[in-house]
Amino acid sequence: MLRLEKRPQPSRGWTYGAPVLAVFLTIVLGMGLFALLGKDPLVAIRTIFWDPIFGPFAHFYRPEIIKKAAPLVLIAVGLSFGFRAGIWNIGAEGQYIIGAICGAAVALAFYPMDARWLIFPLMIAAGVLGGFLWAMIPALLRVRFNTNEILVSLMLVYVADVLIKAFSIGVLRNPEGFGMPGSRNLRQYPSAANLDLIPNSGLHWGSLVALFAVIFAYILFTRHHFGFQVRLAGQSPRAARFAGINANRLVILCLGISGALAGVAGMFQVAGPSGQILGSFPSFYGFTAIIVAFLGRLHPVGILCAGLIMALTYIGGQAAEAQLNLPAAAILTFQGMLLFCLLAVDVLTNYRFRLGQGEAR
């Protein structure tokens, strides 16, 4: 009989091997899904995973991948702090939306003033602050009233969703927009636009900040006392208490960091790729980033790779939607399967399969 046995120590090989195996398994399962939908599975997989990077139109797709990956990586790096410490910020989507609203509101307040040196930094600050404050609601409620941060942060996603819809037809609506919903397009306002720094490279300020966040998080985790506290609190809350780690401070810091990064991601998104405050602005990135964080094993460098892979499934998915008529929902299902596979193969890291009966089961 096949049974599981706990490893004395997590396997190093599988720590790195598991995500690769998970991606592979998902591709196999995904081929089954695409076949069920009546698409040629090999063509679908090639369209999603190969063509955007190496295909004949790759020069068009590659910058798009980087632009998609930027918010995912930013949010996921922030989430990785809390997830390591066992603090579950599930409402990054809400913080992302609020960051976008705050950033855009600053830009719109200055419109049409021409002062990029002042407006753009202020927008970044507003995005950071907006996301941070939105995350402080679950953080402070947890610290003060011991409420569940998962539920509170999640409820605030729905609230943020309502707010952006209301603002897009209310206070932030474009006064010259002929009554259409949506704010002014920030891409057409040079002082606020977050465009590619080198044309068609996909590198805008958000991508650079995402890269910077990865490096910063790496240093924090490996070299700084705070990173140690986060890891200790996650692995052994009891030991953390004895070590004198202030759990409340950790909750506030972890939620604050993830909120701030999600907020700034939203601001870069609204000033760049999206351009407008619009009811359709929320795009599930805050939730997809959860998958990215786990796919990257809560490690900054891993998250960077995972963000790029996830962005690839989006861009490839869009290509497959256009070329093969593959429904957009199939990609969401595919991403969900990826998370399942990843969690499932993780068992190999901490356990090993053994044949035969063990001692007392």
Add this chain to the structure above:
Amino acid sequence: MDINPILLLAALMVASTPILLAAIGELVVERAGVLNLGVEGMMIVGAVCGYIAGHSSGDPYLGFLGAVFAGAAVSLVFAVLTQFLMTNQVATGLGLTLFGLGLSALIGMRAEGTPDLTVAKLALPILSDIPVLGAILFRHDLVVYLSILLVAGVWAFLTYTRAGLILRAVGENHEAAHALGYNVRLVRVLAILFGGGCAGLAGAYISLVRVPQWIDGITAGAGWIALAIVVFASWKPWRLIAGAYLFGGVTVLQLNLQAEGLKIPVEYLSMAPYLATIIVLVMIRAGRAPASLGKPFHPSS
């Protein structure tokens, strides 16, 4: 203002039923020591499958039945991952929600409704003739009664039966239950399947009765509110009813105020159920959660 309180309260019961159904399922799951955050995902899969099964067969009750099986089927994924592959329950539950949202949109693309599918109201004899109360409480469809019966059944099961005692033991201390020779995993898998079935039924009630239509993302956070209500109820079945009806009340009142054309813009009113959830979570000191809630269990350790 011209809101008929009797109609309002009757509508409240209909609005609360999906939340109550999903919550009673999750309560059993959590009492067995498992935290399944995938309620929203199971609900929406139940919603789309129930809708399709109901409309293609022409019988809403077949739709409900299909939804129960669909909800249980997706919860099986969660059960296998968390119980046999020892995955993190929080992450797996979230995965289930994301997966369910995608899968339901995929299945729902071809969902077609027939216009005249209605779930019959069942006025209970004698009781429904009581003035005021009769109209509020006793003129509903079967599922509304079923949801109350389920709460009573779960309460009796947990309080008076041996199986209920074992389930609670597994939730409080899985090591001890294991040492006593109970099959911890089996109990938990069954509890998860029950929770999935309830969530599926709850979803189908939204798509077949409450709305009734299939729209992407139709559950709109009801699954998460159900999770909050379990905390609100301190894991005690009867308190779920109070919690669910409170939220149903906020939802219905909010809709009625919108219809009344109140000064507050419509958009802001629709925040009310979510804000109410947060406020309640803050105000209610949650009771003690089952001691093994969310902890992974491996029989060898």
